[in-house]
Amino acid sequence: MANNRSTSDGRHFATDRRQFLQGSAALGAGLLVPAALSKAANAAAPGTITYALSAYPPNLRPFDWSGQAAVTVKALLFRGLLCFDEKGAVQPELAESWEQPDSRTYRFKLRPNATFQNGKPVTAEDVKASFDAIRGEKSTAYVRQAFQAVETIAVEDPKTVRIVLKQPTPSFILALAGQMAPIVFAGKMDNPDAMIGAGPYRLENSEKGVSLTFKARTDFYRPGQPATETVRFVAYPDDSLRIAALNAGDVDIIEYVPWQSMKGLSQTKGLTLQNSLGSFMYVVFNLKEGPFTDPKVRRAVAHAVKREDIVKAAFFGAGKVLDGVPLPAGSPYAVPELEHLWPYDPDRARSLLKEAGAQNVQATLLATSTYGFHKDIAEIMQQHLAAVGMQVKLSLPEWGVRVSQGNEGRYHFAVNGGGPDLGDPDDLTAFFGSGSDSYRRSFGLSDPKLDELLNRGRHESDTATRVKIYAELQRAVADSVPVTFLNFRAQGWGVRDRVKGFKVLSDQMNNQVGMAFDTASVS
Incomplete structure (x- = not known):
């Protein structure tokens, strides 16, 4: 019985940023909200941390993914059964x-003092209702696919819930530790924009497009936490103004350091840079209509892009070419001969277009003006x-519109940024698997072959067998190109020295940064 507790074509591309990005700073400045310009964020207020967001969150729906800024903010409102520590190990949360009495069964005991923001206790019924909503037939939850592994959810008593899986699924416990499987109050689940969580802060007020203020x-349920009375998020979509706000002391922390x-x-006194290399850029396609329904045309795109230029020009060299599948260095699943699935080969791209009878392709590439590096790519x-x-x-709307157009399929192909959620190869399901x-x-x-391989890999417990399954998956992806990856990117946070206890998690977990507000304080 297992028992776990607490546990080319010769053309030269100009990589001088100024040659192809003239005017981008002016565009970004035009996006900055007037209120953020007209009054300082008062970062030095006692007991207040002011955080500069790269974009105002499109929504705060607990089960949806709507960008890194939204994920960071939602960590103050919502919590799941489990979480990750700074080394990526699974830890208790709610x-x-x-315990795991057998390979398919998990039994969770809830904290006796855990309550929602409305004061109601967190119960096993809330857990069941939350997870039933995530795995429901009409659910649009980001981790719905992971929850299809669940056979039953049973309430044993008000503070004990038992989950039985259809078959062993090693990555399931990791899905519970991610931020996309929070527990919400079962008594108010009719409106996804008004769900109540058990996070350490309450939303005190917000000004749409400008700021959100949270009170501790x-x-x-954790004594002495959160360590700061007030957290204020202010939207600074323009890179240069975001860094200027940090230098001026108007904000304490900024995300997406240019x-x-x-x-x-x-090298600036009084400031610290925290960064990681877990995030990456990639391209998605409209597979229902338009030129990219043909995999040969998608492969042509994958071979036509010189990723070195992207790393050099869009990221000033702070990144790494990614022309295969995003698996962390040193992972047993990162097979050397499959590292470069789509090397730069414009002649091969032209040949593929000819084979597909698509030599005059006209298409719209969706990106966003909110994030300069998306536009640059x-x-x-x-x-x-x-x-x-x-x-x-090119189509370059602001971030909220870009998300909506992506969700609704109003594009031919699109630039995306992302990163791992689980620290497990089952992360690839989010990019290659069928789902909402x-x-x-x-x-x-919707690719039955990819789904079958992902399903086998998800449920396989033997590492050597899993390695073979995910190698087969990478070979299949090389031909079908459901997405194509571009590069890993360094992602940085600038932090004023007056902030203590704010720690960005490891490369593979940097999207969990919102959890750092539990222990962050100001001096």
């Missing part, structure tokens, strides 16, 4: 402890694809 709960500013920030890709005969028009429509995966993606 669950006080858990005095009844949080890559050209990382070195200077790290789109412009680089536009030039590379033109070199193989593809005419590409999400801007994070290709629209209309």
Whole structure:
């Protein structure tokens, strides 16, 4: 019985940023909200941490993925049964402890003092209702696919819940520790925008597009946490103004430190740079209609893009080419001969277009004006694809509109950023597996072969067998190209020295940064 507790074509691409990004700073400045310009964020207020967001969250729905900024903010409102520590190990959260009496069964004991923001206790019924909502037939939850492994959820008593899986699933416990499987109050689940969580803060007020202010709960289940009375998020979509706000002391922390500013920030007295290399950029396709329903055309795109140019021009060298599947260095699943599935080969791209009878492709590439590096990548890709005969028009809406258009499939192909959620190869399900429509995966993606391989890998307990399954998956992906990856990118947070206890998690867990507000304080 297992028992776990607490536990080319010769053309030269100009990689000088100024040659193809003129005017981008002016565009970004135009996006900055007037209120953020007209009044300082008062970062030095006692007991207040002011955090500069790269974008105002499109929504705060607990089960949806709507960008890193939203995930960070939602960590203050919502919590799951489990969480990750700074080394990526699974730890208790709303669950006080858990046990695994057999390979399919998990039993969770809830903290006796855990309550929701409305003061109601967190019960096993809330857990069951939350997970039933996630795994429901009409659910649009981001982790719905992972929850299809569940056979039954049973309430044993008010503080004990038993989950039985259809078959052993090693990655399931990791899905419970991620931020996309929170427990919400069962008595108010009719409106996804008004669900009540058990996080350490309450939303005190918000100004749409500008800021959100949170006040610490005095009844949080961890004594002495949260360590700061007030957390204020202010939207600074423009990179240069975000870094300027940090330097001026208007904010305490900024996310998405501009890559050209990382070195200077790290050498500035009173500031610290925290960064990681777990995030990556990739391209999704509309698989229901348009030119990319043909896998040969998708493969042409994958071979036409010179990823070195993206790393150099869009990220100032702070990244790494990714022309295969995003698996962490040193992972047993990272097979050397499968590292480069789509190397830069414009001649191969032209040949594929000819084979597909698609030598005059015209398509719209969706990105966003909110994040400069998304726009930069789109412009680089536009030039590379033109070199193989593809005419590409750019669409650059602000982030919220971009997310909506992605969710609704209103694009031909699109630039995306992402990262791992589980620290397990089952993370690939989010990119290659069938599921509810999400801007994070290709629209209309449904590939029985990929689904079968992902399902086998998810449920296999033997590591050697899993390695073989995921190698087969990578070979299948090389041909079908449900998405194509571009590069790993360094992602940085700038932190003023007056902030203590704010720690970004490891490379593979950096999207969990919102959890750092539990222990962050100001001096």
